[in-house]
Amino acid sequence: MTIKSTNEKMGQGVGFERIRRITGYLVGTMDKWNDAKRAEERDRVKHSLTKNA
Amino acid sequence: MYALHKHEKIQKYLLTFDSICVNILCRYALRTQYVVFGRISERKDRLTMIHSIIKRDGRVVLYDQNKIAAAILKALEASGDGNAADAARVANDVQLELEGKFVDQAPNIESVQDAVERQLMNHGFNAAAKAYILYRANRTRAREANTKLMKTIDEITNIDARISDMKRDNANIDGNTAMGSMLQIGAAGAKAYNEMYLLRPEHAKAYREGDIHIHDFDFYSLTTTCCQTDIIKLFKDGFSTGHGYLREPQSIQSYAALAAIAIQSNQNDQHGGQSIPNFDYGMGEGVAKTYRKAFTRRLRDGVEDLLDLEDAEYTVTAVIADAEKTTGEVAKLQSSDAYIAAVVEGLTKAFKMDKATAEKLVKRAAERAYKKTDRDTKQAMEGFVHNLNTMHSRAGAQTPFSSINYGTDTSPEGRMVIKNILLALNDGMGHGETCIFPIHIFKVKEGVNYNETDPNYDLFRLSMQVSAKRLFPNYTFLDAPYNLQYYVPGRPETEVATMGCRTRVMGNVYDPTREISYSRGNLSFTSINLPRIAIESKGDEKVFFEKLLSMMELVAQQLLDRFEIQASKHIYNYPFLMGQGVWLDSDKLSIHDDLREVLKHGTLSIGFIGLAETLTALYGQHHGQSEEMQEKGKAILGFMRKFCDDKSQELKMNFSLLGTPAEGLSGRFIRMDQKRYGKIPGITDREYYTNSFHIPVWFPISAYDKIRLEAPYHALCNAGHISYVELDGDTAQNVEAFETIVRCMHDFGIGYGSINHPVDRDPVCGYVGIIGDVCPRCGRREGEEIPFERIEELKRKYPKMPAFQGIE
Numbered sequence: 117m118t119i120k121s122t123n124e125k126m127g128q129g130v131g132f133e134r135i136r137r138i139t140g141y142l143v144g145t146m147d148k149w150n151d152a153k154r155a156e157e158r159d160r161v162k163h164s165l166t167k168n169a
Numbered sequence: 170m171y172a173l174h175k176h177e178k179i180q181k182y183l184l185t186f187d188s189i190c191v192n193i194l195c196r197y198a199l200r201t202q203y204v205v206f207g208r209i210s211e212r213k214d215r216l217t218m219i220h221s222i223i224k225r226d227g228r229v230v231l232y233d234q235n236k237i238a239a240a241i242l243k244a245l246e247a248s249g250d251g252n253a254a255d256a257a258r259v260a261n262d263v264q265l266e267l268e269g270k271f272v273d274q275a276p277n278i279e280s281v282q283d284a285v286e287r288q289l290m291n292h293g294f295n296a297a298a299k300a301y302i303l304y305r306a307n308r309t310r311a312r313e314a315n316t317k318l319m320k321t322i323d324e325i326t327n328i329d330a331r332i333s334d335m336k337r338d339n340a341n342i343d344g345n346t347a348m349g350s351m352l353q354i355g356a357a358g359a360k361a362y363n364e365m366y367l368l369r370p371e372h373a374k375a376y377r378e379g380d381i382h383i384h385d386f387d388f389y390s391l392t393t394t395c396c397q398t399d400i401i402k403l404f405k406d407g408f409s410t411g412h413g414y415l416r417e418p419q420s421i422q423s424y425a426a427l428a429a430i431a432i433q434s435n436q437n438d439q440h441g442g443q444s445i446p447n448f449d450y451g452m453g454e455g456v457a458k459t460y461r462k463a464f465t466r467r468l469r470d471g472v473e474d475l476l477d478l479e480d481a482e483y484t485v486t487a488v489i490a491d492a493e494k495t496t497g498e499v500a501k502l503q504s505s506d507a508y509i510a511a512v513v514e515g516l517t518k519a520f521k522m523d524k525a526t527a528e529k530l531v532k533r534a535a536e537r538a539y540k541k542t543d544r545d546t547k548q549a550m551e552g553f554v555h556n557l558n559t560m561h562s563r564a565g566a567q568t569p570f571s572s573i574n575y576g577t578d579t580s581p582e583g584r585m586v587i588k589n590i591l592l593a594l595n596d597g598m599g600h601g602e603t604c605i606f607p608i609h610i611f612k613v614k615e616g617v618n619y620n621e622t623d624p625n626y627d628l629f630r631l632s633m634q635v636s637a638k639r640l641f642p643n644y645t646f647l648d649a650p651y652n653l654q655y656y657v658p659g660r661p662e663t664e665v666a667t668m669g670c671r672t673r674v675m676g677n678v679y680d681p682t683r684e685i686s687y688s689r690g691n692l693s694f695t696s697i698n699l700p701r702i703a704i705e706s707k708g709d710e711k712v713f714f715e716k717l718l719s720m721m722e723l724v725a726q727q728l729l730d731r732f733e734i735q736a737s738k739h740i741y742n743y744p745f746l747m748g749q750g751v752w753l754d755s756d757k758l759s760i761h762d763d764l765r766e767v768l769k770h771g772t773l774s775i776g777f778i779g780l781a782e783t784l785t786a787l788y789g790q791h792h793g794q795s796e797e798m799q800e801k802g803k804a805i806l807g808f809m810r811k812f813c814d815d816k817s818q819e820l821k822m823n824f825s826l827l828g829t830p831a832e833g834l835s836g837r838f839i840r841m842d843q844k845r846y847g848k849i850p851g852i853t854d855r856e857y858y859t860n861s862f863h864i865p866v867w868f869p870i871s872a873y874d875k876i877r878l879e880a881p882y883h884a885l886c887n888a889g890h891i892s893y894v895e896l897d898g899d900t901a902q903n904v905e906a907f908e909t910i911v912r913c914m915h916d917f918g919i920g921y922g923s924i925n926h927p928v929d930r931d932p933v934c935g936y937v938g939i940i941g942d943v944c945p946r947c948g949r950r951e952g953e954e955i956p957f958e959r960i961e962e963l964k965r966k967y968p969k970m971p972a973f974q975g976i977e
Contacts, residue, residue: 125954127933132940132951135603135640135928137893139670139830139860141442141570142605142640148330150337152836155856156866160925162897163872165906 219267223277225312232275234260241285241297244304248296255292262288303370310373314361321357325350338833348561356387363389367734372727379841381724382696382834383731384776385440390734392743393771394441395668396690398431398751400424400451410434411744420462421542424455425549429556431751432571432607438746439690442570442608442669446686447661448590449575452549453582457501459545460582463538464500465489468512471530476520488515502539502581509535546585550593557606558598571607574645574666576632577617579624587628591642595635601935603928609642610667613915614656619648633908636924637901638937643667643891643923646915651884655684662687667921670830671889678817679769688753689770691888693731695724696776696829698838699805700858703786704846713787714808721775721812725824728773732822736765769822774888775813776829778838779858780805781865785851792878793864799878806862806885813887825888828861835860861890872896872910876917883920892922898939901926934963 134146136157143149146157219232241263242256263284267276276284282305289298321335329345330336336344336353343349364373367389375381385394407416410430418424428451432443445451469485472478492511493499500508509531516527557571575587590609597603611632618625632642645667647656652665655675662685665675674689683689697720706713740747740758747764750756754767781791783805784798792802806826813824835857848854859865862882864875872894883890892914900906907924914922929940933955934947942950947963949955 125956126960127949127952128954129952130933132944133602133930133932134940135605135930137640137923137925139832141608141670142603148337148343150833150836151334152839152857153832156835156860159855159867160895161867161869162895163870163875165900165909166871166873 219264219271219276221275222281223275225278229275234264237263237281237285241289241301244289244297244301245294247300247304248294250294250297251292255294259285259288259292259294262291303374306374307370310377311365314365318357318361322354325353325357334836359387359389359391363387367730368727369730371723372730375720375723379838380698380701380720381727382698382837383727384694384696384829384834388440389731392439392738393735393768394691394693395439395443395672396435396746396752397444397446397666397668397674397686397688398435399447399662399687400428400431400445401447401454402688403431403749403751404451404454408749409744411437411748418455419458421452421455421459421546421549422552424452424458425553426556428452429553429560429569432557432569433560434745435751436569436571438743441691442572442672444572444574444666444668446574446664446666446668447578448573449578449583449586450661452546452586452590453578453580455549456542456546456582456585457499460502460538460542461500463541463545464534467537467541468530468534471534472516472520475526475530476522481520484519488512488519491515500535500538502542502585504535543585543589547589547592550586550589551596553590554593554604554607555598558604569606570669572610572668573607574610574612574664576610576612576625576628576642577614577647577661577664579617584625584628587625588631591628591631591635594639594641597639597937600932601937602930603639603937604641608667610645610921611636611642612645612647612664612666613911614647614664619915630904630908633911634904637904637907637926638928640923640925640928643921644911644914645921646919648915649883649918649920651887652920665920667889670832671828671891671921673887673889673920674772674823674825676823676825676887677770678823679821683753683770688751690752690772692735692768692771692773693728694774694776694827694829694888695727696778696827696831696834697721697724698779698842699777700779700782700786700852701838701842701845703783704842704849704852706787708787710787717805717808718812721809724775725773725812725816728775728824729820732768732773736763736768738764740764772823772825772888774825774827775809776827776831776861776888777806777809778829778831778834778861780862780882781859781868782852786849791851791865791868792862793868793870793874799881802862803881803885806882810885810887826886827888828882828886828890830889831858831860834858862886863892866895873913876910876913876919876922880914880917880919884918890920892919894922894924896924896926898927934960935967 135142136146138149138153146154149157221229222232223229238256238260241259242253245251245256263281266284266288267281270276270280286298286301289301324333324335325344328336330343333344342352344353363386364376368376376383383389404417404424404427407414409415411434415427415430418427428445432445435443465486469482472481472485489500489512492508492515496505496508496511498505498508512531513524513527516522516530517524557569560569575590578584578587594604594609611629613619613629617623618629620626636642645665647653647664652675655663655665657663664686665673666686667673668690672691674691675684675686677684702716702720703713706716739762740755740760746752747755747758752767753770758767780802781793784791784802788798788801790798792798810826813826816824839853839856839858842853846853862879864870864878875894876892879892883892894910901924910924927939928937930937931940931944931947933949934944936944936946938945947955947959
């Protein structure tokens with residue numbers, strides 16, 4: 117990736133990468149996900165470690 | 170006058186139509202003109218007459234009842250339903266209907282065809298009506314396919330993939346690149362052709378309307394899905410990639426390089442994911458070769474240094490050759506005492522040294538060779554991971570979709586491989602990025618790595634530390650009863666292994682002596698829109714199972730049709746997969762044989778999506794909400810599995826049930842169903858159907874319950890399954906908590922599982938971990954810039970930070 121630097125600073129316009137598992141494999145950034153899978157990822161809730169939720 | 174005019178017209182057709190039409194029209198003319206003309210003359214006093222019709226492109230042409238009668242006759246003949254006289258009678262009533270409806274205007278083609286359908290049914294020719302409808306749909310399809318194809322290619326050519334959902338259907342293909350676009354254009358063309366020419370009309374209709382989804386449809390006529398490549402067999406005596414011949418590798422570096430090439434080569438022969446089932450066992454042989462060479466060299470160096478000799482290679486090599494000959498062994502990471510003793514004795518004789526000195530030399534050489542081999546292995550594993558994340562396949566559009574399975578090889582060489590592949594995965598790519606490929610699968614087995622006293626328990630622990638940081642490895646559980654039944658200690662080919670998103674191949678009704686994971690894979694799979702069947706059944710369980718059964722029959726037939734195409738191929742269509750003996754028994758084929766018999770080792774899989782929505786549609790709740798629903802869910806998948814098992818026995822082919830990965834499918838079915846049924850709460854009111862048998866992602870549930878509830882479906886879905894647990898970042902960093910979940914999966918009989926947690930990275934400062942709104946290391950927000958001085962400061966603090974290559 118090329119990071120442009122201006123005025124002795126860097127990082128302008130550079131987002132964070134968010135790696136997630138899609139259907140069993142990983143995808144480097146969610147830019148490439150289709151709309152339905154993005155919605156699914158957004159809706160995911162975390163699972164607690166207690167036996168009774 | 171009118172009758173004469175008609176007669177002339179028929180004559181004209183007789184002259185211009187091809188022989189089939191002539192035949193039909195002759196019969197039509199001879200048998201029916203009396204009837205037709207009689208009826209028309211009776212009705213010539215009517216005020217309204219149809220004189221013209223409007224074609225699809227807007228042109229107005231003369232109305233010709235003969236054409237209608239001919240089309241009706243074709244439908245009647247196709248269904249064996251009636252004769253030419255019947256055709257004429259129906260055609261007359263079509264005209265009557267049109268005359269009644271179109272008083273002031275000419276009917277269009279669609280109205281005429283609607284009238285034909287209705288009149289066929291009115292006359293009781295139901296089969297012919299059905300044939301006519303299918304014929305009409307086919308014609309419409311052919312017309313629309315061209316327009317649709319051009320529109321699709323237009324979108325691929327002109328629209329940014331970030332905007333075009335279609336271009337992001339598969340996240341592993343970059344639709345913005347030249348080769349990615351070329352691949353998508355080819356896929357669009359292939360799909361249009363396949364639908365028009367290769368599918369039966371009923372399959373095309375079910376596919377088009379979203380009752381089923383035929384996966385990898387662009388490859389319908391071309392190849393099969395995936396294969397587990399046994400690298401030990403492949404590397405023996407070398408192999409050809411189809412572009413050049415490679416000698417048998419002689420070091421861990423070349424083993425790892427060739428493993429990547431093998432995956433890449435096979436990726437070009439199949440459309441699915443490529444996998445190595447025995448990564449530890451296979452790479453272990455490379456480790457052994459590297460060590461053996463390193464030991465000789467280190468021993469030679471030691472002798473030369475000690476005795477101040479210029480070149481002791483010849484003598485040392487001879488000593489080692491002698492030791493190998495007398496003991497029948499070679500130098501290994503843990504050489505036997507007998508072998509060590511033989512080398513020591515050889516040294517004392519050859520160099521006239523005392524035993525203690527020789528022992529010391531051998532010990533030092535062994536230690537140094539061990540270190541060197543370990544370093545080489547780490548580098549080889551790093552190279553392998555880098556290769557698989559950067560090398561191109563399929564005309565450069567993708568990195569190979571690859572999987573590696575490991576964890577059960579307890580030999581010192583295999584253990585060195587497992588340790589180093591995990592460390593390479595842990596380190597990440599050049600800038601610390603998480604590696605996307607290969608998918609790492611750690612095979613968990615009691616007595617091997619599951620319990621604290623097991624020889625590979627330390628590696629199991631290491632795997633969890635890595636997975637907590639990098640999302641891989643995933644875990645496959647060899648102790649689950651449906652995996653354990655195939656397991657034979659000492660025969661790694663009987664250990665279940667996974668490929669692609671979740672595919673599993675073990676049972677083999679075609680050849681029960683070959684119930685192994687190696688050299689086999691899936692041939693093709695098609696998924697059923699389960700929620701739609703439930704919605705259509707309107708809460709009636711009996712209706713649901715009837716509809717499900719007929720849908721499974723339809724899919725089974727479609728898979729068999731596809732198999733016929735695949736079976737007619739030859740070795741030369743798959744120079745690597747079949748030409749190099751990667752696929753089971755393909756090395757026994759001659760150039761003239763088709764692939765039919767060897768392909769029967771593979772599986773034909775029937776998949777599904779949305780068990781949760783299906784249960785909600787049928788009973789009002791899903792299986793996360795009550796134990797009763799869990800039983801219902803098991804009954805549905807049990808029914809589907811039994812269908813597959815029965816079909817397998819009937820045809821002696823491997824039909825299996827798949828919890829479909831459904832990447833593109835998650836949105837496709839539900840979009841269609843929302844159009845049909847609207848947004849039904851809990852069923853069609855989201856943007857996706859729930860994956861396979863999963864508890865819905867949005868449903869609050871403990872990890873324990875999720876695993877407990879999903880495990881029974883793993884046993885039923887013998888073609889592939891996976892369960893996920895979602896953890897927040899902090900919990901995932903806690904290896905004890907992580908292990909609790911993996912052990913819970915093992916104990917409940919999950920077949921394949923993984924733990925999801927957020928893995929974020931700031932490309933500016935290289936931080937990897939969980940990033941909320943603000944990067945915890947450099948303090949910037951997304952898109953914000955930070956001063957160079959701050960970067961320099963951070964670099965001093967974190968020397969492993971990326972080097973920022975490519976800064977402009």
